[in-house]
Amino acid sequence: MSLAKEPFRSLEKNPSHIMPKKLTMESNVQFRCHPGVSCFTACCSAIKIILTPYDILILCKRLGLEPHEFLHTYTAPTYLENTDMPGVMLKMREEDKKCPFVTPEGCTVYTDRPSACRYYPVGMADFHEASSKNNGGEEISGADEKFFFVVKEDYCKGHQEDKIWTVGEWRKDQGVDVRDEMNREWLRLIMRRKSHGRQANMSEQAKRMFFMASTDLHHFRRFIFESSFLKTYIVPDYLVEQIREDDIALMHFSFKYLAASLFGVQFDDLKIREEKIRAKVSEMKTEQDRSVLQAIRQYEDLKSDIDAMKPENKVAS
8 A cells, every 4th residue: 555645746737757766865866946947836837736634724824714715715626546535626826727826936835835845856655564463363563665756847947956965855954754744644544545445435424524624623623512522432631622722633633533433443532432332332223123124014015915916815806
């Protein structure tokens, strides 16, 4: 199972060109982007930039907008990396198909730019082998492998500049490590979904919940504190206070909730109350009994109809 960061940023008319070479943190990369290169901001047009929850959170703070205002003004709906999981991408300007935040002088939100913009042109692939069980039935986590690669577009002149970095130096300069930490669990949700394949469709309710928790922390917080959520789940008091005030803590909690509700992942600090489990089991049993009784009645009705059609049971007219 793999997840490369570059699919969150792709040109519509000029697909990314990934160099066929695995790089490490110590590998050298020749690249520099600045207003003096002839292609400056060319990579910011006709492009699909998927926004992560952290991207949305930071851009909302930068622009002083509520999430729903930001989503309505600057984004368009999309699906995430060949799944049925709903997300958003930056909406290009109608007149020139450029990013709404780019000008001839550069990016107006550069210090808070999306994760996909920071990765370019160095992408990362993250391979996770499936977990297995030993002879004792204990689950063994699969091995992880991370490596890096360079994306080299034909139009990009930044690769001809004389600046040489190691991959590690480039990532640190671009603030990628922080973004990786913030995006990790959300990206793993997408990986989990991909591992299930297209044969298992998400319900509309699950899609709505994933979208809300991923794009609008304001409404997700209301969902926690204004619904029956805390009567359904056991959440430690310290964590409740954190997510009440801290948006970063709330965002990470949303990833945990989605992993639990969508994929059945268990967490010590997010458990369904026993009485809710018993009530659900009772509800399912009642529904099952109701279905069985209905099936019996249908069978008896069908049997009566068949018996009535037998020649010996017909009354001569």
